[in-house]
Amino acid sequence: MSDPQKPEAEPAYQDRTFRSPAGIAGGVLLLALGAWLGIDAAIRGEGRTPWLALAGLLFAVPLVVAFTVRPVVYANDDRLRIRNPFRTITLPWASVATLRSGYSNEVLTNAGAKFQLWAIPVSLRGRKKAARRQSQAAASGDPTTGGRRFLDPSAPPTRAAGDQSMDELRDLSEQRADAESAQGEPVVRWAYEVVVPCVVGAVLLVVLLAVS
Template sequence: MTGSSDPAGPTEPAGPSGPDAPSGSASSADPAEKTEKTEKTEKAEPAYADRVFRSGGGIVGGGLLLALVLWIGIDALVRGTGRTPWLALAGMLCVIPLIIAFTLRPAVFAGTDRLRIRNPFRTIDLPWGSVTDIRASYSCEAFTRDNGKFQLWAVPVSLRQRKRSARQQTRRAGDDPHGRTTVNVDVTDHQARMATADRTTADLRDLAERSANRTTAQGAPVVRWAYEVIAPAAAGLVVLLVLLLVG
């Protein structure tokens, strides 16, 4: 009974014996596993929401201009006689898109993979890998590897604000009784006292340097014209010219 209860008998093990076979199979799969892990790591990186930069003064000014144009235009439509309502309608059709284009539309969207610049008449998509530098002199501009230069309308440079920031930083330098100048350096405070355009430029440049080598941040710049702004403004201008010429 004891011998019949052992069905396996003195047979060889079913699986490969010794430590060589498992280690060999694992090593053969290492390249594929490493590639898969790399792809998973890149996909697992946190995707941050776009940082949006706008001009507060432009938004306020654009809102006031729109209110003024609408007030005058609607009043002319309601109370005007003869060709006045048509002239008012054509004028609003031409002027309102231009006001929106130069005040409310400009914005800069900085994401993990690309910089999107929305200017009055164009939208430019710049992968971070194509950006070489971002500078703010008399205007804020982005430079690309193909010698392209694009202005950031949403980040205006204020020379008055820059001079005021320089004066504030100078005041923080104190002279001791021995005539020596001592300056306490605080990076956070220094950035807080920078002009808005300079602070924004520094943030964008830092983001460009950190994201330039990402595989998803490569490519060529893409420029698109804002026909949703150009078409109504051009149509309103044509109608206005025709009405004025016809008399």
């Protein structure tokens, strides 16, 4: 029997969460606009208009949520969990071959499967700004200008936010790939809570438009 005075053991690890604040903000604005227009049409519309508005909301709302609010990446000492618009992928670190960045951020498994990290978008503008800051820092650190004393030699190079997140994930993957608790096979689950309403809404829209 456990001692009631003894504090409970804390979790061995906590999930690190990566998501796009800009994507969430854009999604909330789109949902607010869609709800305003759709509800107004459902209340004030005539004939089939209210039904078209409701079917449109049933189709559009889950779709907007899927691409803006839903995407998130969770990482802990054992696994990488990717919540994309229509799927949730769980990858033990031992199954991850590499994480790479190009025009999108992706993870490749040892079996050759590739999954995009929707929650960590690539910003070419952010990369250009980061490169410009690096150039400015290098210029100010020129010994002939005396600017080096204002720089921290141990500071990491400036990186875009998405690239910094990918660096963290790569470090965690390399550190935990051989851990006993990080072994296992990838698991992919479809997000039926998103797919089903979208399909139903699309079918209703097609039917209503066909009979109008």
